[in-house]
Amino acid sequence: MPxxxxxxxxxxxxxxxxxxxxxxxxxxxxxxxxxxxxFEVTAPSAGESGEPAFFKKTVVNPFSPHKKSHSASLVRMExxxxxAAWYAGSGxxxxxxxxxxxxxxxxxxxxxxxxxxxxxxxxxxLGRNVISVGNALLLADGNRxxxxxxxxxxxRWSGSSMNIAWSDDAGMTWSxxxxxxMNPLANLSALPRNPASPLAGGGWAVPVYEEFLGKFPExxxxxxxxxxxxxxVSRVAxxxxxxxxxxxxxxxxxxxxxxxxxxxxxFMSISSTADxxxxxxxxxxxxxxxxxxxxxxARLPDGSILAAYNDRSTGKRENLRLAVSGDGGxxxxxxxxxxxxxxxxxSYPSMVCDPDGTVRMLYSARQTQIxxxxxxxxxxxxxxxxx
Amino acid sequence: MSTLxxxxxxxxxxxxxxxxxxxLGLGVSxxxxxxxVFIPWLGFWIKSxxxxxxxPMVGLLLAAILGRACNKSVFxxxxxxxxxxxxxxxxxxxxxxxxxxGAFDTYSLGWPWLFHSVSIALFAGVGxxxxxxxxxxxxxxxxxxxxxxxxLAGFQESTNFWDYVLDPLFGAVSLVALIAMAWRSRNPRPAxxxxxxxx
Numbered sequence: 001m002p003x004x005x006x007x008x009x010x011x012x013x014x015x016x017x018x019x020x021x022x023x024x025x026x027x028x029x030x031x032x033x034x035x036x037x038x039f040e041v042t043a044p045s046a047g048e049s050g051e052p053a054f055f056k057k058t059v060v061n062p063f064s065p066h067k068k069s070h071s072a073s074l075v076r077m078e079x080x081x082x083x084a085a086w087y088a089g090s091g092x093x094x095x096x097x098x099x100x101x102x103x104x105x106x107x108x109x110x111x112x113x114x115x116x117x118x119x120x121x122x123x124x125x126l127g128r129n130v131i132s133v134g135n136a137l138l139l140a141d142g143n144r145x146x147x148x149x150x151x152x153x154x155x156r157w158s159g160s161s162m163n164i165a166w167s168d169d170a171g172m173t174w175s176x177x178x179x180x181x182m183n184p185l186a187n188l189s190a191l192p193r194n195p196a197s198p199l200a201g202g203g204w205a206v207p208v209y210e211e212f213l214g215k216f217p218e219x220x221x222x223x224x225x226x227x228x229x230x231x232x233v234s235r236v237a238x239x240x241x242x243x244x245x246x247x248x249x250x251x252x253x254x255x256x257x258x259x260x261x262x263x264x265x266x267f268m269s270i271s272s273t274a275d276x277x278x279x280x281x282x283x284x285x286x287x288x289x290x291x292x293x294x295x296x297x298a299r300l301p302d303g304s305i306l307a308a309y310n311d312r313s314t315g316k317r318e319n320l321r322l323a324v325s326g327d328g329g330x331x332x333x334x335x336x337x338x339x340x341x342x343x344x345x346x347s348y349p350s351m352v353c354d355p356d357g358t359v360r361m362l363y364s365a366r367q368t369q370i371x372x373x374x375x376x377x378x379x380x381x382x383x384x385x386x387x
Numbered sequence: 388m389s390t391l392x393x394x395x396x397x398x399x400x401x402x403x404x405x406x407x408x409x410x411l412g413l414g415v416s417x418x419x420x421x422x423x424v425f426i427p428w429l430g431f432w433i434k435s436x437x438x439x440x441x442x443p444m445v446g447l448l449l450a451a452i453l454g455r456a457c458n459k460s461v462f463x464x465x466x467x468x469x470x471x472x473x474x475x476x477x478x479x480x481x482x483x484x485x486x487x488x489g490a491f492d493t494y495s496l497g498w499p500w501l502f503h504s505v506s507i508a509l510f511a512g513v514g515x516x517x518x519x520x521x522x523x524x525x526x527x528x529x530x531x532x533x534x535x536x537x538x539l540a541g542f543q544e545s546t547n548f549w550d551y552v553l554d555p556l557f558g559a560v561s562l563v564a565l566i567a568m569a570w571r572s573r574n575p576r577p578a579x580x581x582x583x584x585x586x
Contacts, residue, residue, distance in 0.1 A: 004524055010521065010524075013521040014521050014522050016532060017514055017517035017521055017528060017531065018514045018515065019535075020514060020517070020535025020538075020539065021512075021514015021515065021517060021531075021535050022507075023535075024499050024538055024548060025499045025510035027499075028500040029500075031500035032501075034500075035500055035501050035502075035503065126434075127431065128434045128438075129432050129434075129435040129436075130435075153436060154435070154436070179544065181438065181546065183485050184481055184482065184494050184547070184549050185555055186435075186436050186437060187438050210487065213486045213487065214486050214487020215487070218492070230500070231546070232495065232498035232500070232501040233494070233495060233498075234492065234495050234501060235490060235492040235495070238484075238487045238489045238490050238491075238492075239487050280490070282490065
């Protein structure tokens, strides 16, 4: 029988234990009021700006010496400049891979890209082993630029973890990268892919995914707190089924996630939320055939959803098509084909839509070129007629 | 914290394999542990693969090392049993979910502001477990108390409460220890014919 301490000491210890357990929870009550604050969306409009149809296509990295340039991300700053980030090197998870950044000038032309994070800089910043860097995602906080990027500690993508860094001078210099602990198993296997959705009151909902034993989509919540950002992660769906969600807010509380599906059915999947991302419906296959390939989506000014995806009806990634849904993702209509070339690969589209209906998209061509396309809803309607 | 855990693991290991015991054994093991963690690249690997070692795991290792060095139990059997039960139960609640089982990730509860009304179950659960153990005089309660205080102080890189009370090593050791205890209770050893205690 253990020797008992005097009752007063035991009571004090018990109270201390209860306080140590409950105080963090009690202290979080103010912050809790800002959890799931709702998505920042512009009110739906007719989408007819009267602007003539236009379509523009450029290569962001025309002189890239790298064998592989992939997984591009795009943001538009308050001043209208655009920034693109992607990873490039000799191959996935290779030691020479770096995260590259390019921006547009005043005339909207893409400037020469430059490496902003490589494995040496990441190791120095993080004090961790890094064999490679990978997927990068840009955030626009006014005219401050944020970068979420992956470092691989061991193996391949399943050995990755997520980091964040900030730049106040348009990407010329970056803060020390900070690792985000997003899961309890050695904090491995968290990756970003599709654009972050701004939240009401500031911050972002960032669709991320895990691919360790399970492969599933999550949301990284970045909320402003004390001059910086606090973060937490919640799940969209579990299991080994879908990943790389494209988060498309439809209203302050409603949103859908369009997801890459690697189950045998091979159709783009969709989940929806009606409570600002707190809970999600189980993933359902849509009618769009997609063979385990990256997809993206955006809300058009009229409230419909635009998706870009590889249509597996003509091969795995040999085309890049656009489809529109006017009923929240229940039914879809193919409206345009951006690329189609047998034997080639067009993949990992990433797009944003301006309030005026201008759609801006990046994707990888042959996993060597980062292609930028820009079009408006008038062009989409023209294509729809041609389909 | 993770470097400290690896250091203590090496000390614990050498204490068991070296022929010298007591304080001399502790000194030699400590030197081995210190030499190990000062390997230049090792710190990078530790931080990469074990970024957030839990406070109870550090406490349990310290208890084992000091107990062996002083030839006196710092933790009694009931204290160890409480540690293994807590570690195993918490592991079963956390890790299958973290690996993708189910539509809700129990790891999310470790950020108290996200699912605030639900996460009280985790925070109160650890607080009450710690209080009950301390009331009963169980020393594992101190480690849970320290874990709570460590979280309040923001001791680790992680901002998630789970990482202060549990880590994969603690979870795995707890599960193995509990299984071993259950097996031993079903298959008790025959009485020692010489009447002495096994070393």
